[in-house]
Amino acid sequence: MNDVLRSGLLALAERTPAARATDDEAARRAWRRRRLAAPPRVVAVALVCGLVALAVVVGLDALGRAPVVPAQGSGSLPARLVVPPVGTPLVTEQPIERAAYVIATGGLRRGTFSRGIAPVAVSADGGAYRVVPWHDGDHGIALSPDGRRLAWVVGDTPRVVTKTVVLTLASGELLEVPDAPTAAEGTAWSDDGSRLLVWGATRISENTAQGGRVEVRDATTLRLLSEDATHPGPAAMVGGRLLVPHQESGTRQTVVWLDRAVVSPDGQRAAQVVMPIIDGTAAGELVVHPVGRAVDSFTPVLRLRAAYAEALAWTRDGIVVATYAGARLRAPAGVEVLDPSTAAVVRTLTSLPADADPDLVVDVDPQVLAVAAGVLASGQVTDSRPRTWPWYSAERVRWWVSDPLAAGLQVGLALLALLGVLGVVHLARRARFA
Amino acid sequence: MDDESFRRFVVARRPALLRTAWLLTGDADEAEDLVQTALECTARHWRRVAARGDAEPYVRRALHHAHISAWRRTRSRVREVLGHQTAESEVDDRTSDRDTAMLMRQALARLTPRQRAVLVLRYYEDLTEPQVASVMGTSVGTVKSQVRHALGRLRQLAPELGEVAPRDPSSVEGRLGLLEREASS
Numbered sequence: 001m002n003d004v005l006r007s008g009l010l011a012l013a014e015r016t017p018a019a020r021a022t023d024d025e026a027a028r029r030a031w032r033r034r035r036l037a038a039p040p041r042v043v044a045v046a047l048v049c050g051l052v053a054l055a056v057v058v059g060l061d062a063l064g065r066a067p068v069v070p071a072q073g074s075g076s077l078p079a080r081l082v083v084p085p086v087g088t089p090l091v092t093e094q095p096i097e098r099a100a101y102v103i104a105t106g107g108l109r110r111g112t113f114s115r116g117i118a119p120v121a122v123s124a125d126g127g128a129y130r131v132v133p134w135h136d137g138d139h140g141i142a143l144s145p146d147g148r149r150l151a152w153v154v155g156d157t158p159r160v161v162t163k164t165v166v167l168t169l170a171s172g173e174l175l176e177v178p179d180a181p182t183a184a185e186g187t188a189w190s191d192d193g194s195r196l197l198v199w200g201a202t203r204i205s206e207n208t209a210q211g212g213r214v215e216v217r218d219a220t221t222l223r224l225l226s227e228d229a230t231h232p233g234p235a236a237m238v239g240g241r242l243l244v245p246h247q248e249s250g251t252r253q254t255v256v257w258l259d260r261a262v263v264s265p266d267g268q269r270a271a272q273v274v275m276p277i278i279d280g281t282a283a284g285e286l287v288v289h290p291v292g293r294a295v296d297s298f299t300p301v302l303r304l305r306a307a308y309a310e311a312l313a314w315t316r317d318g319i320v321v322a323t324y325a326g327a328r329l330r331a332p333a334g335v336e337v338l339d340p341s342t343a344a345v346v347r348t349l350t351s352l353p354a355d356a357d358p359d360l361v362v363d364v365d366p367q368v369l370a371v372a373a374g375v376l377a378s379g380q381v382t383d384s385r386p387r388t389w390p391w392y393s394a395e396r397v398r399w400w401v402s403d404p405l406a407a408g409l410q411v412g413l414a415l416l417a418l419l420g421v422l423g424v425v426h427l428a429r430r431a432r433f434a
Numbered sequence: 435m436d437d438e439s440f441r442r443f444v445v446a447r448r449p450a451l452l453r454t455a456w457l458l459t460g461d462a463d464e465a466e467d468l469v470q471t472a473l474e475c476t477a478r479h480w481r482r483v484a485a486r487g488d489a490e491p492y493v494r495r496a497l498h499h500a501h502i503s504a505w506r507r508t509r510s511r512v513r514e515v516l517g518h519q520t521a522e523s524e525v526d527d528r529t530s531d532r533d534t535a536m537l538m539r540q541a542l543a544r545l546t547p548r549q550r551a552v553l554v555l556r557y558y559e560d561l562t563e564p565q566v567a568s569v570m571g572t573s574v575g576t577v578k579s580q581v582r583h584a585l586g587r588l589r590q591l592a593p594e595l596g597e598v599a600p601r602d603p604s605s606v607e608g609r610l611g612l613l614e615r616e617a618s619s
Contacts, residue, residue, distance in 0.1 A: 008538035009558040013453040015535050017462035019469075026470055027444035031437055034477035 044427055048420035055417035077101065077321065077337065077368070077376065091121055091130035092172035098147035099169055100124035102132070102370040104311075104323075121150065121169060124375045132167070133174070140164075140186035144193045144219070147372030151177075151187040151196055164198050166222065177222050181213060190237035191265055193374070194219050197235050197242075216242060238267025262312040262320075265373050269340065271312050271320050284309070286322055288340045313371040319346065323367035335368050440480050443489055444473060451497060457554045458501045460543050468504065472497040494559070495569050498551055505547040541588050549584035556581055 021029070099121035118134030124147050132141070132150060141152035148169055155162035162184045164177035181200035188197040199214040213229040216237065228235070228242060236243045243263050261272040271288050286309045311323040320338045337346040448469060455465035475496040476483055483489045542550050548570075555566045556577075567577045 005553070005557045006560075008535070008541075009457060009554065011535040012538045012542075013457055013558065016449075016453045016456040016465070019448075019452055019462075019466045021466065021470075023445040023448045024441065026448060026473060027441040030444070030470060030473035030477045031440055033474050034480070 044423060048424050051413070051420045052417045055413040077371075088120065088129045088131050090133055091167070091169055092133055092174070094130060095170050095172045096121065096123040096125070096128055096130050097170050098124045098372070098375060099130075099143060099150070100147055100372055100375045101313075101368055102141060102143050102150070104367045104369045119369050124372065130169075140184065141370055142187040142189055143370040143372045144189045145191060145372055145374035146193050147375040149189075149193075149219070150370075151189070151198075153184040153187065153198075153200070162200070166196065166219075175222060177217065179224065180215065186234050188234065188236055189219065191239065191267070191373070195225070195237050196222065197237055199235055214242065234261045236261070236263030236267070236270070238263060238265070241267065243267060243270070262314055264314045264318055264340075265316050266318070271314065271322075271340070273309050273312070286312075286338075288320070311367055311369045313368060314373060315371060315376050316373050321368050321371060323369070436480055436484070439484055440477055443484075447490065447493065448473070451493065454494070454554060454559065455497060455501070457542065457558055458498075458547070458550055460539055464504070468497060468500050471500040471504075475500065491569075498555070498569055501551060502547060545584055545587055549580055549587060552577060552580040553584050 019026075100123070102119050102121050104119045119132045119141060121130045121132055121143075122128075123130065132152075134152075135154060138152055138154050141150060143150055150167040150169065151164065153162050153164050161182050162180070164180040164184050164187060166175045166177065167173070168175075177196070177198060180198045184198055184200035186199055189195070190197070196217045196219045197214060198217065199212065201212050213227050214235040215224055216226045216228075217224055226242075261270045263270045269288050269290060271286065274285050274287055309322040309324055313321040315321065318340060320340055321335065322338055323335050336348050338344070339346050451469045451472065452465055455468040456462065459465045459468060472493050476489060476493045479492075480489075483492045486492075542553070545553070551570065552566060555561045555569060556563070561569065563574050563577050563581075567574045570577065572580075
């Protein structure tokens with residue numbers, strides 16, 4: 001019945017034109033090329049598997065790179081100083097009631113942040129991170145004893161005229177201190193939080209500041225109450241008494257400068273960084289001495305450590321928190337909690353949690369820049385364990401949005417993986433022909 | 435060893451493969467390229483294929499797959515060729531030749547590659563419908579419908595085939611109708 005069609009096909013097949021290549025040539029060519037041409041399906045499957053594996057790796061990496069929630073607790077320092085993740089909000093945008101301490105994530109250079117990275121206030125109630133509205137060159141930050149206000153100097157000295165500001169954490173309100181020293185160096189709060197001390201130079205020549213004074217201001221109105229024009233600071237006020245550590249000069253081993261003095265909450269002692277000249281080289285030394293006495297290398301003081309500390313703080317129970325930047329004198333960076341009575345290191349704070357990804361953090365050596373002496377009641381360390389934000393949390397979403405490159409990359413890879421899966425399905429359907 | 439056995443297989447079977455490829459493509463160069471592609475595919479798996487004892491089914495399957503793949507890759511170009519071949523003047527010229535082979539070539543050229551492949555497998559290579567379904571990677575029902583549509587399309591687009599023989603059960607057109615009914619049953 002199908003003879004006509006078959007005969008037509010046979011007739012057409014008989015008229016097949018002669019091939020250009022002989023059978024031998026075709027056989028040789030096919031045999032030669034068999035190793036050159038990889039089976040396209042295998043290549044496609046390998047490519048798809050590779051893309052899927054890459055997407056999985058990136059996805060797992062994204063899960064592992066979740067920003068870390070700071071350690072909880074306000075009564076003491078956490079064992080781990082977690083650096084703020086990308087996308088941490090400004091305290092002016094999302095205020096907090098009070099802060100327990102302030103950390104810095106960049107290297108310090110004489111009280112300023114060398115890399116222009118803003119300090120972060122850590123909430124005393126829950127441990128939330130809030131970035132301080134900071135500009136490159138700002139310095140002299142101090143946290144009030146109740147942790148509710150921050151004061152610092154805006155502008156780098158002595159090249160520019162500075163201004164001193166006070167930030168109320170609960171409202172995000174930023175007040176400027178009127179008529180402060182034109183080259184302010186630092187700020188401090190009185191032990192009861194009722195006074196704000198601002199010190200620095202009063203006159204500026206081409207590149208240098210001259211003279212100096214310590215101003216005492218009302219902490220609420222910022223009105224000038226009194227001033228001491230004999231010392232450029234630093235200063236402290238304990239029990240209503242202004243304390244200005246003295247510096248003695250003229251000795252052979254001169255204290256080249258007296259810096260970052262921090263008076264203990266009881267007003268009896270001051271922790272300071274001195275820089276005696278030893279064999280022509282400035283050697284940093286962290287010392288504790290009684291307040292009201294001159295400091296030089298012959299004065300019997302308690303030497304806590306032969307290192308240059310960038311930031312010092314006292315807790316209420318008389319423990320010193322010292323931060324070493326590591327840039328000077330090749331000292332290691334880190335944060336130590338020291339007991340001045342024994343000169344022993346109570347605890348070295350871990351600067352990075354073990355489960356945090358270095359790619360996520362902006363620096364690996366956060367530093368304790370200021371503490372709220374009234375909030376951080378103990379110098380003991382809380383052995384807190386940080387946790388990661390869940391994937392559905394607002395913080396996690398904010399982190400994603402703040403990192404569009406990573407988000408775009410992962411979305412792109414996810415799309416590639418989806419295309420790969422569709423390709424596999426398509427190839428599987430085609431494979432049915434084989 | 436493998437090289438020699440493959441060469442013997444190619445020498446023995448390539449002419450037949452070329453004829454099938456010629457029916458599938460209607461173009462000598464394309465047919466030769468198609469066979470070469472199928473042979474290269476077979477050569478890659480020659481040891482496994484030869485171990486089965488009969489390489490013919492594999493290479494024919496590879497031939498049809500390569501044909502469909504090539505058609506997918508060059509779909510637009512094929513359409514242009516088909517469009518050119520369906521020009522009235524050319525059809526008239528070839529109809530006037532009353533050459534069965536040429537008429538068949540014209541008719542096949544008007545079918546889709548899948549319909550062409552179904553007809554070639556079914557009526558040139560004399561495969562059963564399940565065998566055609568196996569080669570095409572589709573179901574028997576699909577093969578039946580493809581055959582039915584292919585025959586119907588032949589009757590619709592190549593009525594000149596009816597002039598080869600009168601429209602009776604023994605004519606080409608009539609037989610095509612019977613074949614169509616047979617395929618649909």
